[in-house]
Amino acid sequence: MLAAIGTGAQAAAIRVNQVGFAPQAAKQAVITDNAATNFEVVTADTGKTVYTGKLSAPAVWKPSLETARLADFSALTAPGDYRIKLDGKTVSDRFTIRAWPYGDLNAAAIKAYYMNRASIALTPQYAGIYARPAGHMDDKVLVHVSAASQQRPEGSVIASGKGWYDAGDYNKYIVNSGISTYTLLAALEHFPGYFAKQNLNIPESGDGLPDLLNEALWNLDWMLTMQDPQDGGVYHKLTNKSFDGMEMPDQVKATPRYVVQKSTAAALDFAATMATASRVLKAYDQQRPGLSARMLAAAESAWNWAQANPGATFRNPADIHTGEYGDQKLQDEFAWAAAELYISTGKDSYYRAIKAEQLPATTPNWSDVGGLAWMSLAQHRAHLTPAADQKLIASRIDSLAASLTANWKDSAYRVPMQEQDFVWGSSAVALNQSMMLLQGYRLNGKADYLSAAQAGLDYVLGRNATGYSFVTGIGARPALHPHHRPSEADKIEAPVPGFLVGGPQPGRQDEKDCPVHYVNKLPATAYLDHVCSYASNEIAINWNAPLVYVSAALDQLTVNKTTTGASMEPKFELATLARQEELLQFDSFSNDTALALGMKVIELARAAGKSVAVNVTQDGTMLFYHGMPGTNADNANWIRRKSNLVNRTGHSSFYTHTEVKNAGGDYDALPGLDMREFAAHGGAFPIIIKGKGRIGTLTVSGLPGWEDHAMAVAALKAHLKIDANI
Numbered sequence: 001m002l003a004a005i006g007t008g009a010q011a012a013a014i015r016v017n018q019v020g021f022a023p024q025a026a027k028q029a030v031i032t033d034n035a036a037t038n039f040e041v042v043t044a045d046t047g048k049t050v051y052t053g054k055l056s057a058p059a060v061w062k063p064s065l066e067t068a069r070l071a072d073f074s075a076l077t078a079p080g081d082y083r084i085k086l087d088g089k090t091v092s093d094r095f096t097i098r099a100w101p102y103g104d105l106n107a108a109a110i111k112a113y114y115m116n117r118a119s120i121a122l123t124p125q126y127a128g129i130y131a132r133p134a135g136h137m138d139d140k141v142l143v144h145v146s147a148a149s150q151q152r153p154e155g156s157v158i159a160s161g162k163g164w165y166d167a168g169d170y171n172k173y174i175v176n177s178g179i180s181t182y183t184l185l186a187a188l189e190h191f192p193g194y195f196a197k198q199n200l201n202i203p204e205s206g207d208g209l210p211d212l213l214n215e216a217l218w219n220l221d222w223m224l225t226m227q228d229p230q231d232g233g234v235y236h237k238l239t240n241k242s243f244d245g246m247e248m249p250d251q252v253k254a255t256p257r258y259v260v261q262k263s264t265a266a267a268l269d270f271a272a273t274m275a276t277a278s279r280v281l282k283a284y285d286q287q288r289p290g291l292s293a294r295m296l297a298a299a300e301s302a303w304n305w306a307q308a309n310p311g312a313t314f315r316n317p318a319d320i321h322t323g324e325y326g327d328q329k330l331q332d333e334f335a336w337a338a339a340e341l342y343i344s345t346g347k348d349s350y351y352r353a354i355k356a357e358q359l360p361a362t363t364p365n366w367s368d369v370g371g372l373a374w375m376s377l378a379q380h381r382a383h384l385t386p387a388a389d390q391k392l393i394a395s396r397i398d399s400l401a402a403s404l405t406a407n408w409k410d411s412a413y414r415v416p417m418q419e420q421d422f423v424w425g426s427s428a429v430a431l432n433q434s435m436m437l438l439q440g441y442r443l444n445g446k447a448d449y450l451s452a453a454q455a456g457l458d459y460v461l462g463r464n465a466t467g468y469s470f471v472t473g474i475g476a477r478p479a480l481h482p483h484h485r486p487s488e489a490d491k492i493e494a495p496v497p498g499f500l501v502g503g504p505q506p507g508r509q510d511e512k513d514c515p516v517h518y519v520n521k522l523p524a525t526a527y528l529d530h531v532c533s534y535a536s537n538e539i540a541i542n543w544n545a546p547l548v549y550v551s552a553a554l555d556q557l558t559v560n561k562t563t564t565g566a567s568m569e570p571k572f573e574l575a576t577l578a579r580q581e582e583l584l585q586f587d588s589f590s591n592d593t594a595l596a597l598g599m600k601v602i603e604l605a606r607a608a609g610k611s612v613a614v615n616v617t618q619d620g621t622m623l624f625y626h627g628m629p630g631t632n633a634d635n636a637n638w639i640r641r642k643s644n645l646v647n648r649t650g651h652s653s654f655y656t657h658t659e660v661k662n663a664g665g666d667y668d669a670l671p672g673l674d675m676r677e678f679a680a681h682g683g684a685f686p687i688i689i690k691g692k693g694r695i696g697t698l699t700v701s702g703l704p705g706w707e708d709h710a711m712a713v714a715a716l717k718a719h720l721k722i723d724a725n726i
């Protein structure tokens with residue numbers, strides 16, 4: 001890697017997400033310090049104008065003091081490669097509009113964890129040009145005096161291999177591992193379909209587990225070794241006394257590695273992460289027998305240790321000079337661990353330990369994890385015991401999303417980031433804000449929340465005051481010189497790809513270590529694309545994690561964005577839905593009818609600009625399946641579960657949904673039904689032969705349930721030429 005300063009700072013006056021957008025996404029660019037009043041969007045290669053618009057009135061963005069105007073081209077939905085043009089001349093970096101725009105970014109962001117694995121050689125098969133020998137086997141780690149116990153006195157040797165290097169340095173810290181690993185597991189819990197088929201080409205690929213889980217397990221395996229089996233306490237970190245030099249992992253001077261002091265924060269973050277992992281691993285007990293149960297037991301024993309040692313805050317012992325992750329306020333760590341244990345065990349005592357009324361919802365970071373508790377409670381809200389305050393869960397998430405959205409609306413850059421958000425790791429602040437906005441959107445479908453979340457990803461990919469893409473290897477002007485020991489020492493010009501760099505912040509704590517100066521002290525521009533800059537250009541596992549979450553979520557949620565969310569579901573009368581089943585019946589049915597019916601749905605979806613998967617079965621045999629672009633295995637799974645319900649109840653799945661909902665029940669937890677096999681959401685409709693009865697199903701997936709149902713009904717009406725108002 002050449003020690004030079006990157007060129008992104010000389011970016012054009014047009015700041016735009018350098019990857020691109022899904023067709024249905026909000027699309028905005030920022031134009032700075034330019035007198036233009038109109039803009040065009042042109043095709044990237046031929047320069048043909050496809051869209052023209054007016055720039056918004058100029059306004060000053062406080063974090064950079066630039067005068068900014070917005071170019072909004074959300075209405076441009078046609079897939080293609082484009083640039084923005086001003087005054088008939090200035091053109092922006094190219095970007096793409098297409099469905100699933102973030103697949104490569106997401107895969108690279110997860111692969112970066114593989115690239116940061118400790119205790120394993122990266123081979124060319126998986127790491128390509130970034131292959132390297134193993135470093136830091138950590139099979140003989142010393143117990144530091146601060147961590148000594150009767151059974152493990154100072155100098156005892158333990159094995160604590162695997163795990164990811166925390167960042168640009170080679171140490172491993174439990175507090176930061178907790179939020180990082182949790183965030184990856186949350187992505188998997190929330191969007192299982194997105195990750196089910198992803199192949200990251202890592203050593204475990206193809207073993208029957210999603211690769212994201214395989215990667216997370218590399219760190220979870222290490223975390224488990226950080227717990228003292230005698231008392232459940234968890235060591236705060238595994239580290240050298242001082243940072244290693246800027247060398248490859250296998251080249252560093254051999255110095256002892258230590259586990260250092262058990263801390264309350266480490267025990268609680270460990271407990272929360274293990275409780276979460278135990279849920280995810282439950283479905284893979286065949287592949288990893290007993291692991292889920294072992295993790296839950298480890299989580300509970302760490303929790304018990306923290307109860308007995310509630311004030312063991314961490315400060316570096318005098319002889320340890322590496323990353324501290326020293327957090328003095330632990331109310332949020334207690335609440336988060338309690339929330340995950342509550343969700344995983346169903347024990348009400350854990351719910352009470354959250355002290356939910358006193359827990360604010362904030363944008364998470366390594367030292368403030370309360371927001372993660374709210375996010376998990378919201379995700380699992382359909383399965384909580386009556387002890388949980390459902391209204392509070394919804395309102396806490398919504399207020400945070402609403403306040404971030406208000407900041408986004410007011411901002412001259414149309415991003416949620418405010419001056420005070422530019423701290424060490426500001427890029428991850430932007431993405432953690434997006435992650436919380438997405439929780440709001442998933443709860444109530446407010447379109448602005450999704451647009452504000454999109455803005456956070458736009459920010460790190462180029463719509464920022466430096467003009468850089470803050471993700472290595474991604475975009476036209478990526479950061480080139482991260483503070484990352486392997487990227488610096490490997491003699492390869494391009495840095496290891498897929499890493500989010502910390503980003504601008506006015507602290508500039510590294511100035512004394514840098515041969516070059518920051519050009520600027522403003523919060524949003526105090527950034528150095530130089531390897532010296534650990535305060536603005538390091539990489540870190542907790543920063544990449546929300547990049548993984550947000551890129552997957554935006555891909556998944558934007559593809560079928562409709563103007564109405566789940567909470568906008570109109571109220572339906574059961575009588576109307578029963579009437580549909582009476583009227584929409586066939587005289588006869590054949591394989592050709594199935595084909596025509598399936599094609600009818602596709603035709604209607606295309607006309608409405610929507611993407612769905614459709615399935616027609618007769619007597620349990622599939623006669624038709626088509627997944628339009630943007631649908632995936634997740635949709636097939638919904639189809640399976642929704643049609644199972646029709647076969648069980650004889651009614652449309654939306655009939656059952658409405659029946660339960662109108663009675664105030666929980667359609668995601670039907671008594672006596674395993675909800676992994678059944679789904680009471682709209683979209684599956686019985687195929688009924690007049691006078692004979694039900695012989696099959698027509699099922700649509702991809703839209704909110706009631707819209708899936710409406711589409712199935714519309715197709716049946718069109719096919720059967722029935723014009724009734726149903």
Ligand code: G3I
Nearest residue numbers: 166167168169322323324325423424425507534538539540
């Ligand atoms: O808490 C204060 C806040 O009240 C104040 O408003 C704000 C203003 O700058 O500062 C906040 O404290 C900051 C703290 O992070 C919490 O975010 C400190 O200034 C800042 O120096 C501190 O930075 C941490 C840094 O280590 C130095 O300790 C980063 O969060 C943390 O991500 C970073 O982590 C390092 C590891 O120690 C070692 N490995 C690499 C990793 C990434 O750089």
Ligand code: 9MR
Nearest residue numbers: 167168169243246322323483513534538
């Ligand atoms: O490389 C270290 C980085 O991972 C840390 O985040 C950072 C702050 O603790 O410190 C870096 O190490 C620097 C040290 O603090 C001061 N001397 C220069 C080191 C970087 O080369």
